[in-house]
Amino acid sequence: MTGTASGRDLTDGELQCKSPVRGRLPAGHLLLTVLFFLLGLATQPVAAQQSDELLLWHGYRGEERQALEQLLEQYNRSQRETRVRALAVPFGSFADKLSAAVPRGQGPDLFIFGHDRIGGWARAGNTVAPVDDLVSAETLRRFPASLVEAMRFEGRLYGLPFNFKSTALIYNRALVESPPETTDELVALARRHTDRQRGRFGLAYNYTEPFFHGALLNSFGSGPFDRSGRLALDSDGNIRSLEQLLGWVRDERILPEEPNSTLVTNLFNQGRAAMVISGPWMLGEISPDMDYGVAPLPYNNTSGAPLAPWTAVEGIFLSPWSQDRQAAYGLMRYLTGEAAGLRMAVAGGQLPANLAVFSHPEVMADASAQAFRRQLDTAVAIPNLPQMTLLWKPLENALKKVVKGAARPAEEMQRLQGEVQRDVAALELAQQRSDTPRSVPGWVWLVIALCLSGLAVELWRRRQRIAASWRTHRTAYLYILPAMLGMLLLVFFPLLYGLLLSFTDTTLLNENTPFATRWLGLDNYASILGDWNLWYGEGDGRSINYDNFYWTLLVTIAWTASNVILAVGLALVLALALDRPIFGRTWFRVLLILPWAIPNYITALVWKGMFHPQFGVINQALQVVGLAPVAWFDSVGTSFFTGLVTNVWLSIPFMMVVILGGLQSIPRDLYEAARVEGASRWIQFRRITLPLLKPVLVPAVILSVVWTFNMFNVIYLVSDGAPAGANDILITRAFRIGFEKYQYAYAAAYSMVILVLLLCYAMWQMRVSRTLEAGR
Amino acid sequence: MAGIEFKRVVKQYPGSQPTVPGLDLCVRDGEFMVLVGPSGCGKSTTLRMIAGLESVSGGELWIGDRLVNDVVPGERDVAMVFQNYALYPHMTVFENMAFGLRVRREPEAVIREKIERAAQTLGLADLLGRKPGQLSGGQCQRVALGRAMVRDPQVFLFDEPLSNLDAELRVQMRANIARLHREFATTSVYVTHDQVEAMTLGQRIAILNAGELMQVGTPMELYNDPDNVFVAGFMGSPPMNIIPVRNGGERASNRLLDLPLAGLSGLGGELLLGLRPEKLEYAAAAPDHWPRLRAAIEMVETLGAEMLVHLGVGEERLVARLPGLRPLAAGETIELAFDPQAVYLFDAGSRQRIRLSQPVGHAEPVL
Structure with missing residues (x-):
């Protein structure tokens, strides 16, 4: 077994994972072992090491999956030495499954995945094995040099390229006779086909997503990293690519606003977008009666080079734990061979990395495939550096800011360079730290020991009561046992794990190193709570630092307060209206409760669509009554408003039902008595309705506050924190830190802070309601 | 006020x-x-x-x-x-x-x-x-x-x-x-x-x-x-006995009783006779001229100082409130008498009170 890029001794790691019974075992590892033992229970039947067969994980679905499985069947029939079994892993959880299973000696022998993770895996170690020693030069000649290069990291080859994907120009033949050769032609053509009044556009693509912006970015030849692999986001070329995009959006006005994949596909299918930039994945979604063509992206007159989209390479990777490397390599060779490639291309609709396939008559006839093949000549493989994974989201935010005119390209890229550099530095620092062996400080063990002995003493003191209780309620305890186990595994264990994690500096790059080497203490908390960088810049140019914890806390509190006040207020008004015998009361009740029956993410997405500045019904309605459309997601206030409206809409049904129940439990004769005593409507409401509603209102408000405080769905799906994270609440910020910046420990500490805040609130609220209770 | x-x-x-x-x-x-x-x-x-x-x-x-x-x-x-x-x-x-x-x-x-x-x-x-x-x-x-x-x-x-x-x-x-x-x-x-x-x-x-x-x-x-019958039946506990009687011109009668009455000639054939339970007394102690009636006891409610005796003859039902002097048993037949002046007459159709010009009890009782 060869060592990994990080240079750590593999056998040591293997020992740690495979033999948990060692003398001095850190608690973190014990917990991890328990967790992965439990996870392992679920994946046991597909763990590869126990059997002689090869296990292959992939994320394919539909046709591609069928094609792959047929190939594997054929392979199993063609030889007797090895049997191959495939497991389709849901794509969304594929990456997590890999990084959870493989470094711990579980999971597949081989897996098919995007190449852009290679750097991260290699750095983290134990996830993917280099294959230089297995692969012959002859086999490598099957693939173009650019794709092979994409599979290399720090001089070593990790896996073989299988398929590739990039964007190209897809155009509507009814509108565009021949595809443009240059961007000047493209813009002129697009301008002719743009009629914003009727919602028609010459060109549509997901230009605020970095993957799609790659075409412009790479045509200036710079890319996110310089030749030595250092981050260079603020390079001249990158800034110019943003300026060119800005020109298309704001001067030429040939692109729709706030694009997303669904919008682009819909526009194209309705004939309202003459050309789109998209990849082979879109072809299946184009309506069957649409006559379309695919062409390589044009030459960019501004940069003096062709538009060069990103290529994502699907590689076949080898697990470092695979026992029969030769057999595994045999399968890699087979799958990247010409025959297999042909089947993947014809039956699976893939673009095989083995380019010989494209000369085959069956594939020659496929004009789209050939166009994507030609695009490969100018395309650029996504850098597989570990830093790349940190780049997507910040770059997307920057792109959105620039096209909306909220920032100038040069300034924004300089700011972005600084931001990403800090994130990268944080990850690298954590990794460097964990390279030096350390042990968890003694006081931690002391605290744990004190807690455990405290618990033991308490249990011992109550042993008689516990024993008596057990004797009398044995059956009851048995009944609640499953729930207790469930709580233990699903609530208390993750909570404890999260707490431990928050004292470390665990990131994407060092998550597999021993727990002790990641120990950090209270630094994460100090960094969160001591973050007083409230502003960017100086003097007139200064702006609020939206990433700051206190800003986010302020937004969260404003968000919670405004939501609860509005939702409870409106629900109260509606409930009061529905409490009296008005016409069609039953129907109104059903109608008002209906939003509750719809999953909240669907409602959130519907509202997001309604707030779309160009195609959303709200702006169209505003225009009908002669008002100016509002760019909802461009400013802090309006963007906050979109989330507020959505969440109030979602909260009202529950609140209304609760309040209605409360209203109906108030005896009618109290109102009659008050009327006879001369109390006006308002006094009846103030002095009778409200006080008597308190017993239902107080718990409803408590629940509502907790739910809203942590309402991830609405923020993430509707405004997504726009603009530039200004409207993120604590929980979405924690998510971004964990899954966009990959600083797991920092995110865990963030979550703990949220937990403590909510705990304080709950305790305060309980005190308040207790005094209310006592006063009744 | x-x-x-x-x-x-x-x-x-x-x-x-x-x-x-x-x-x-x-x-x-x-x-x-x-x-x-x-x-x-x-x-x-x-x-x-x-x-x-x-x-x-x-x-x-x-x-x-x-x-x-x-x-x-x-x-x-x-x-x-x-x-x-x-x-x-x-x-x-x-x-x-x-x-x-x-x-x-x-x-x-x-x-x-x-x-x-x-x-x-x-x-x-x-x-x-x-x-x-x-x-x-x-x-x-x-x-x-x-x-x-x-x-x-x-x-x-x-x-x-x-x-x-x-x-x-x-x-x-x-x-x-x-x-x-x-x-x-x-x-x-x-x-x-x-x-x-x-x-x-x-x-x-x-x-x-x-x-x-x-x-x-x-x-x-x-x-x-x-x-009217409603008020008569509503006030008093137990309520007034309302007994349907036939108007025989000079007398009102049914299977229980036969009461000679003057001034009935102008009235309809069906009348209602009202008699409060407390106005019934043991025949033995009653004045001779009081009308008498004999009936079988269906049920006795004993209240201590007095008792409510439910009587029945055929379809007719009566309640009498009697002093609790001697035990009575269901099935026994007793003879009771009442003051004819205590009788009320109602029209069977309109259920309104009929006020006779001559007081009821002045006719000679025959029974």
């Missing part, structure tokens, strides 16, 4: 028969009037119209010299005591009693004084700081009374205020209410379905049936001189 007058007052809910088809009734200033009748007779609706909790669909309703058809409840200067007390559960006894006064923005000092006086009268002084949840039913009802009293209104309205209390408390509260009325002499309208309550409390009683006023009068007027 003021009287109340109903002039052809109608209450009708949309799409249904009128609950009160047209009521004429006058409650005199300072009078304690009881509205009584079976459930659904419109007595509560009538009371709620006085309070203003139900609108008046037709006719005129006057309180004092004010037409109040369109006056909101709060401006009618009435106070109401509800069956379920209707105390505000979140307020103390003091706050409950102060509510109406505070709504009227009376000075706190005045409020305090009034409440303390009322609390003294009603024995609530120690309970002022408690909440209704901590009080017994009787205490709650006293608070409800107190809340009405402190308002010092022109009219008190009581909507079956004692029906949620147990029998003993009810007697006590009845006495309380009667005493308060003697003391303050405020015009009061009291709704109940219990004729004992009506008899003991009311200066006058109005008997309602199906929205119609059957008769108004003092308790003894109603008892002694009922206008």
Whole structure:
């Protein structure tokens, strides 16, 4: 077994994972072992090491999956030495499954995945094995040099390229006779086909997503990293690519606003977008009666080079734990061979990395495939550096800011360079730290020991009561046992794990190193709570630092307060209206409760669509009554408003039902008595309705506050924190830190802070309601 | 203080028969009037119209010299005591009693004084700081009374205020209410379905049936001189025996009895004869000229000093209230007699009282 890029001794790691019974075992590892033992229970039947067969994980679905499985069947029939079994892993959880299973000696022998993770895996170690020693030069000649290069990291080859994907120009033949050769032609053509009044556009693509912006970015030849692999986001070329995009959006006005994949596909299918930039994945979604063509992206007159989209390479990777490397390599060779490639291309609709396939008559006839093949000549493989994974989201935010005119390209890229550099530095620092062996400080063990002995003493003191209780309620305890186990595994264990994690500096790059080497203490908390960088810049140019914890806390509190006040207020008004015998009361009740029956993410997405500045019904309605459309997601206030409206809409049904129940439990004769005593409507409401509603209102408000405080769905799906994270609440910020910046420990500490805040609130609220209770 | 007058007052809910088809009734200033009748007779609706909790669909309703058809409840200067007390559960006894006064923005000092006086009268002084949840039913009802009293209104309205209390408390509260009325002499309208309550409390009683006023009068007027079968059957416990009889011109008879009566000739063939159970006596001790009847005992209810004897002959049923002198058993046949002057006659069709010009008992009894 060869060592990994990080240079750590593999056998040591293997020992740690495979033999948990060692003398001095850190608690973190014990917990991890328990967790992965439990996870392992679920994946046991597909763990590869126990059997002689090869296990292959992939994320394919539909046709591609069928094609792959047929190939594997054929392979199993063609030889007797090895049997191959495939497991389709849901794509969304594929990456997590890999990084959870493989470094711990579980999971597949081989897996098919995007190449852009290679750097991260290699750095983290134990996830993917280099294959230089297995692969012959002859086999490598099957693939173009650019794709092979994409599979290399720090001089070593990790896996073989299988398929590739990039964007190209897809155009509507009814509108565009021949595809443009240059961007000047493209813009002129697009301008002719743009009629914003009727919602028609010459060109549509997901230009605020970095993957799609790659075409412009790479045509200036710079890319996110310089030749030595250092981050260079603020390079001249990158800034110019943003300026060119800005020109298309704001001067030429040939692109729709706030694009997303669904919008682009819909526009194209309705004939309202003459050309789109998209990849082979879109072809299946184009309506069957649409006559379309695919062409390589044009030459960019501004940069003096062709538009060069990103290529994502699907590689076949080898697990470092695979026992029969030769057999595994045999399968890699087979799958990247010409025959297999042909089947993947014809039956699976893939673009095989083995380019010989494209000369085959069956594939020659496929004009789209050939166009994507030609695009490969100018395309650029996504850098597989570990830093790349940190780049997507910040770059997307920057792109959105620039096209909306909220920032100038040069300034924004300089700011972005600084931001990403800090994130990268944080990850690298954590990794460097964990390279030096350390042990968890003694006081931690002391605290744990004190807690455990405290618990033991308490249990011992109550042993008689516990024993008596057990004797009398044995059956009851048995009944609640499953729930207790469930709580233990699903609530208390993750909570404890999260707490431990928050004292470390665990990131994407060092998550597999021993727990002790990641120990950090209270630094994460100090960094969160001591973050007083409230502003960017100086003097007139200064702006609020939206990433700051206190800003986010302020937004969260404003968000919670405004939501609860509005939702409870409106629900109260509606409930009061529905409490009296008005016409069609039953129907109104059903109608008002209906939003509750719809999953909240669907409602959130519907509202997001309604707030779309160009195609959303709200702006169209505003225009009908002669008002100016509002760019909802461009400013802090309006963007906050979109989330507020959505969440109030979602909260009202529950609140209304609760309040209605409360209203109906108030005896009618109290109102009659008050009327006879001369109390006006308002006094009846103030002095009778409200006080008597308190017993239902107080718990409803408590629940509502907790739910809203942590309402991830609405923020993430509707405004997504726009603009530039200004409207993120604590929980979405924690998510971004964990899954966009990959600083797991920092995110865990963030979550703990949220937990403590909510705990304080709950305790305060309980005190308040207790005094209310006592006063009744 | 003021009287109340109903002039052809109608209450009708949309799409249904009128609950009160047209009521004429006058409650005199300072009078304690009881509205009584079976459930659904419109007595509560009538009371709620006085309070203003139900609108008046037709006719005129006057309180004092004010037409109040369109006056909101709060401006009618009435106070109401509800069956379920209707105390505000979140307020103390003091706050409950102060509510109406505070709504009227009376000075706190005045409020305090009034409440303390009322609390003294009603024995609530120690309970002022408690909440209704901590009080017994009787205490709650006293608070409800107190809340009405402190308002010092022109009219008190009581909507079956004692029906949620147990029998003993009810007697006590009845006495309380009667005493308060003697003391303050405020015009009061009291709704109940219990004729004992009506008899003991009311200066006058109005008997309602199906929205119609059957008769108004003092308790003894109603008892002694009922206008119709309904009133006769409603007042008194056990109720008056109503026995169908044939009009034989000179005598009214059926299988039980045969009563010679003068002046029947102009009347219809079917009559109803009313006879109170307490007017039946053992034949042995009765004057000779009293009519007698023999019947088999079906059931005996022994009440100690007296007993209720249920008799039956064929279809006819009678109840007699007899002194509990000797034990009687079901199946025995006994002979009873009654004072012929105690007999009431009603028309079988209209069920109205027939007042004969000649007193009933003057005919010679033959039996």
